Amino acid sequence: MPVFVDKARIFIQSGKGGDGHVSFRREKYVPNGGPDGGDGGKGGDIIFKIDEGINTLSDFHYGGKYKAENGQDGNKRRCHGKNGSDLIIRVPEGTVVKEAQTGKVIADMSRDNREVVVLKGGRGGNGNMHYATSTMQAPKYAQPGQPAIELEVLLELKVIADVGLVGFPNVGKSTFLSKVSNAKPKIANYHFTTLSPMLGVVDLQDAKGFVVADIPGLIEGASEGAGLGHEFLRHIERTRMMIHIVDAASTEGRDPFEDIEAINNELKNYNADITNKPQVIAANKIDMLPDGEESEIILKLKEKYEPLGVKVFATSTLTGKGIQELLYYVSRTISEMQDKPIVFEQEYFPETMARVEDDAFTVTYDSDKHEYVVEGPKIEKMLGYTNLESEKGFVFFQKFMADNGILDDLEKLHIQEGDTVRMYGFSFEYYRNADTVPGTFEEDEEE
Known part of the structure; x- marks a missing residue:
């Protein structure tokens, strides 16, 4: 079974520029020919490219070094060295390339960024034919090629979905996803049954559909690294809206109010901006409430959260009650939002930040x-x-x-x-x- 990997660390290195060449014309009737040393070739680039057939970073699970080809040195008779071949690194859409030490974004491989040059190869050096002057007609100097850039980068896959499902394990997120979309997640009564984000497309009649992601179950302390939930918090960052699913029937003895606050605190501790996203509450498993209790718990949830702008829906993934109303509400909310994709802007520029000029002499x-x-x-x-x-x-x-x-x-x-x-x-x-x-x-x- 393939392993879902959404984080990896690798080394990348562009190609070195080829050195310029020192030579002089040597022809039968030209005893003192001028300089004819050719230029070195350009080093290869490191290019990241989205591959639609990949949905995990498993190819990079064990790290490794990815190196573009060096440019060839120049040669006599003004011959230009061959440019080094570029190296294309294929990644799934949604991959964010970061400088490993600072965590700053180099490239976000999503939306229109289908192909990005992350490291440029070194320039080729000039041959000595460029250095002839009236006072120096036989220059014995050629320029060396520009050195390569080497960088350790962190790859993080952040799924691209309109809506994220959040909530504690066993509140019914996987079942909800299977009922409302084309996704077929594995469902069982174990904590962290979902070990990778599951994506599904929700199709609605006479309304705009959307992509929903089941984010693996969170627990308190996830933002500090507790449990598996910490490994998947990054996937919430791209979502435009969240459906917070809680067990309204407290089938495992949990308090739905405490669960909502605990999850929101984890989201806030991980990234405060996440808590600004629109959110709805799906008070799930109402079919398991004793007669007469449904209206009481739903009423209390609405009294607390709807004044804060968080709509509450009573739902049951078993009977389907409340599901359609919730989905149409989410569709309308997304349609009214500005259609601005969440793309992480570049913060680290390898050409200037990673290329260290040696001032020694x-x-x-x-x-x-x-x-x-x-x-x-x-x-x-x-x-x-x-x-x-x-x-x-x-x-x-x-x-x-x-x-x-x-x-x-x-x-x-x-x-x-x-x-x-x-x-x-x-x-x-x-x-x-x-x-x-x-x-x-x-x-x-x-x-």
Whole structure:
């Protein structure tokens, strides 16, 4: 028997962008050809897609890591690396994708959100053909591909239904659902007989039908994790209205007033917004009340709850009494509500929140080439948006080097005036200024 799973935790990772390539034209009659290194390919995306044939998250029950394909590196002769293949993760409608640590929503796979790119693959790096200038005609630098994004996500399935049935175990919810809809739940006199939300479609003559969900029985303390009811409270969040079923006959010795208050407290403790949803009370099992007692208990329930805007219906799933009146009332109420689907808005944006830019840099000495080498993502990013051929750009570059402590690090390595500093495809000669404070560069001109 398949297991109903409505919560899972998995790792997802987009594809890394391919690295740009460093190469130069080598043709028979072109001894000193220009740069022709191609760009790297884009990394694959992680895409979530609704699959109508799935109604559980059981495929993700044991976790796992889902990784898109990396982009291929660029190649010589301006050849572009192949883009990495996207990875499509199929989930049932109603699945909410959350960032696992914060619980913030990334995507709600419901209604019009049939397919969502959750993680974008890294950009491919530029090949060295992009870095040729009048002063640097043979750049030996190509841009690395953008790194992948890795994220742990929580998948939560929140059923999509207009109406939720709530109430303690054995008050008749499953029987009610089987009588009013096409659903065929298992019915027995055990606590938590319903171990997964059951959905049914209610069809009414000359009235708008609706989808109803039997939410597994709640008990006091469910909002704090007691009993199985806690596992299913999330399914109430999408419903637009609730039918609260109580045992008016107290067949198990329970007080219907205490039950109503207890369930409402659990809903409020879990999510206060739920208690603002329209609610009706189905005072069930009236066929089991002694003669004359039906009107008394129903009257007391109406006196307490109808002034609060909660309509009370006397019902019996055995005889069918009161059921049609309740269903038509629910249909009218839903029709009068604004037809606004309950969709959870995005709160977490992986592109900016999960992609951590590494601000580190290194300053080293290459004894073989007698050059000082400055590298790191922060340096590369700065060079990417700075026009070193303009006076304003070069002043900004000088200030950047001083403000980030790079000049101090070069001094610690005993750099001398006239020494060469290399940063990816760029080379500079180092000079101290008149006050012997480090901070002056002159760009080398490549032959």
